Amino acid sequence: MNILIIGNSAAGTAAVEAIRTRDRQSSIVQLTDELHPLYSRCLLSYYLAGTISRERLQYREMDFHERMRVQLHTGKRAVELDTNRQHVVCDDGSDYLFDKLLIATGSSAKLPGNIPAGIQGVCVLRTLDDVETIREHVRYARCAVVLGGGLIGMKAACALRECGLETKVVVRSKRVLSQMIDDGASQIIGRRLLENRIEVLTETDISEIRSQDHRLVGVETDQGQVIPCELLILAKGVHPNTELIQDTDIRKRQGIETDPYMQTSHENIFAAGDVAEAFDITTEEHAINALWTCAVQQGRIAGLNIIGEQEAYDGAVGMNSLDICNSPLISYGxxxxxxxxxxxxxxxxxxxxxxxxxxxxxxxxxxxxxxxxxxxxxxxxxxxxxxxxxxxxxxxxxxxxxxxxxxxxxxxxxxxxxxxxxx
Ligand SMILES: Cc1cc2nc3c(=O)[nH]c(=O)nc-3n(C[C@H](O)[C@H](O)[C@H](O)COP(=O)(O)OP(=O)(O)OC[C@H]3O[C@@H](n4cnc5c(N)ncnc54)[C@H](O)[C@@H]3O)c2cc1C
CATH class of the missing domain: 3.30.390 (Enolase-like; domain 1)
Structure with missing residues (x-):
């Protein structure tokens, strides 16, 4: 059997491992548009802060794909999917036929419509390349603004503060981590942030970017405040990378719809991770749970079902754990x-x-x-x-x-x- 996996991160890796526990024969080809060896996104902010080395980001040993007998093709972006002929075309013209396909393309940072592109110092925190770009700006920046008070926004703010930058967080809602924790916990975290000189501006948005020679010099909020800054991190959430199924009949709502076997509406195509909508145990609805643990569990289930094991996914539960200014936090469900x-x-x-x-x-x-x-x-x-x-x-x-x-x-x-x- 020819198995094609698009994505070389949490979900794709878990699928490979699950397949190889029971099937050493099938051919597995894995595609990724990144160039780096497999790394953990969850640790990126710690690398940015300088608390861990780049080597510590590595998620599996360097010979992982070789041991798993996987042909990994890096730097290749899948741009076209033909569900009838069961083949995928990449941006360099190369194409791949498959018997079974796993779409594990993850998600990308949402970019607010009012922020112009191409301004130096305006960044997102999603990939290792993003972190290297941010590190370049950290070298000369004195002040940073983080737009968004969710998991990634908080991780970014703590990392930038650790780098010695004056850091402000701009949040649309009344408090930080509003999707993850309640008011009581949020108040304590707000206080911890302030004690660590991270100011949070709630019920505020950025209305305008100020730049000179295409370089960021400040932001203006919808409350009329002007904040001089050389670095802006956009952390207003993520959107699933579903572009590949755009012109196909594979069903999607926000993410790609999946059944308990992580199978899409096409019998030979599976989806897992941030790109997929799956059952959420706590809300009892189908949703995207853009979390590493969920991506791993879903990838494993997809892998097993690709080789015909008929194992169902119990369902996702939103779980987060992070450390904010030395206060450990776990939230679940x-x-x-x-x-x-x-x-x-x-x-x-x-x-x-x-x-x-x-x-x-x-x-x-x-x-x-x-x-x-x-x-x-x-x-x-x-x-x-x-x-x-x-x-x-x-x-x-x-x-x-x-x-x-x-x-x-x-x-x-x-x-x-x-x-x-x-x-
Ligand atoms: C800074 C940061 C911190 C985080 N911290 C936590 C945390 O503490 N806890 C937690 O649970 N989660 C955390 N997350 C979320 C977690 O990283 C994601 O939920 C997880 O990475 C999803 O895994 P995935 O395999 O679905 O997709 P991704 O990790 O997004 O990987 C997608 C893969 O697909 C490839 N790809 C995409 N499109 C194409 C294409 N068209 N062609 C070829 N390749 C393609 C990409 O190159 C990549 O290899 C964090 C995320 C970030 C960015």
């Missing part, structure tokens, strides 16, 4: 339910110590968590979510720092014991 009446909320706060913990329950099952400042029992809580365990017997202990796997056994519940054995 639904953290601010829209219809609060159907959920029970357990909260523990110690603002003076920058600690905030929240557990969201529905029918005695955990649907979401926020752990800020103290994340010791994250493992046991995440396991309870994944197992969909009934936690009514020990609900009152869930927020206790000392709650751990051993405690669960103490409750002696047969189902808990059984789950514990499986862990």
């Amino acid at each position: 639904i953290t601010s339910p829209k219809d609060g009446s159907r959920y029970q909320m357990l909260v523990y706060e110690q603002p003076a110590n920058n600690v905030y913990k929240k557990i969201v329950l529905k029918d005695h099952r955990i649907k979401g968590i926020i752990l800020l400042g103290r994340i010791d029992n994250a493992g046991v809580l995440l396991s309870l979510i994944q197992r969909k365990a009934d936690v009514s017997a020990f609900e009152h202990e869930l927020l206790d720092d000392r709650f751990n796997f051993a405690k669960l056994v103490g409750y002696g519940d047969a189902s808990v014991l059984e789950q514990y054995r499986q862990w």
Whole structure:
């Protein structure tokens, strides 16, 4: 069988590994429009900050593709897909026939319409090349503005501050990380940022860019404030790279629609990662979960089904973990339910110590968590979510720092014991 994988990142790699656990014979060709060896995007901001070396970005050993018997073709952008003839054409004219195709093309940074292109100092943080460009500007920049207060915006702001730049974050919403955490946790993070001299301008947008000789010199906000800066990072979210299926009959909403086997509406074409819409366990809807962990799980499922293993995807759960100014943060699932009446909320706060913990329950099952400042029992809580365990017997202990796997056994519940054995 000829397997073609477009994308050499989290989803594509997981697919290769899954295929090779059971099939050493099929030919696998993998395409990527990047030139670098496989690297972890999640670590890019730490490389920018200088806290890790470029070598540490490497996601698999250098001989990974050779060992996996994969022909990796770098620097090739797939631009055309013919679903009838089952073939893909690249920007250099090369073409590839396939029996099964995995589209793992990920996503790209969203570019706000009012920001003109070609201004030096206006950057995005998505690829290793982007980081190298940002590092060039960091050399001479004194002030930086980050537009967007989500995961990537926060990571960028912390990294630039670490580089010694005066850093401001401009956020449209009322608080940072509004998709990820609730108001209580966000307030603590806002304070931590300020303590570390990262100013956050909420309910604000950038209305205009100021430049001289095509070089950024400042931004103007819709509140009339002018901020002199030499570096602007656009972090207003991502959009899935679905261009390849544009002229095909493969179904898409926001991302490429997939079934539980990560199969698209074409039986020989699969999709996984940031480009794919898959079932989300917590919201019980199909959505894009643009997260590394989800891309890996989906890539693995796609790989197995490409070789006919019939394994279904349990569904994605939005999970993030990051460190903001030395405050570790983990969020998982639904953290601010829209219809609060159907959920029970357990909260523990110690603002003076920058600690905030929240557990969201529905029918005695955990649907979401926020752990800020103290994340010791994250493992046991995440396991309870994944197992969909009934936690009514020990609900009152869930927020206790000392709650751990051993405690669960103490409750002696047969189902808990059984789950514990499986862990
Ligand atoms: C700075 C940063 C920090 C992040 N931090 C976290 C984090 O802490 N936790 C977390 O869970 N997630 C994080 N993410 C998100 C995470 O990196 C993504 O969810 C993940 O990379 C998605 O993997 P993917 O394989 O779907 O796609 P991508 O990683 O986007 O890779 C897509 C691949 O497809 C290739 N490609 C695209 N189009 C074409 C084409 N037409 N032809 C050929 N090749 C093509 C690209 O070259 C690339 O190899 C972060 C992302 C960034 C940018």
